[in-house]
Amino acid sequence: MSRSGIRPLYTLRQITLALGMDRRTVLKILETCDVHVVRAGYRVYVPIVELEAKAEAVWRSLQLAERTTKRLRGRDDSYGRMRSKGPPAPHR
Numbered sequence: 001m002s003r004s005g006i007r008p009l010y011t012l013r014q015i016t017l018a019l020g021m022d023r024r025t026v027l028k029i030l031e032t033c034d035v036h037v038v039r040a041g042y043r044v045y046v047p048i049v050e051l052e053a054k055a056e057a058v059w060r061s062l063q064l065a066e067r068t069t070k071r072l073r074g075r076d077d078s079y080g081r082m083r084s085k086g087p088p089a090p091h092r
Contacts, residue, residue: 010051010062012037012044018065019058030055 033055051059
């Protein structure tokens with residue numbers, strides 16, 4: 001993975017999770033946009049080059065998901081408290 005967090009290939013599962021859509025819907029969107037996917041066994045991979053060129057809205061959503069994940073890394077709840085380095089201190 002590159003320094004920015006952007007990968008050359010995304011699995012279809014990563015895309016569906018980032019978009020919050022089911023597999024069939026995302027495949028239909030990619031098919032409609034004429035995005036070439038790579039199949040290896042049961043896995044489906046989508047090259048970034050294809051997303052950038054043919055499915056710009058999907059590409060922007062993935063970029064936003066990567067930025068959000070990067071910002072939230074190291075946090076353990078939705079209130080933004082930082083994760084502690086070790087086990088919690090015992091209460092006295």
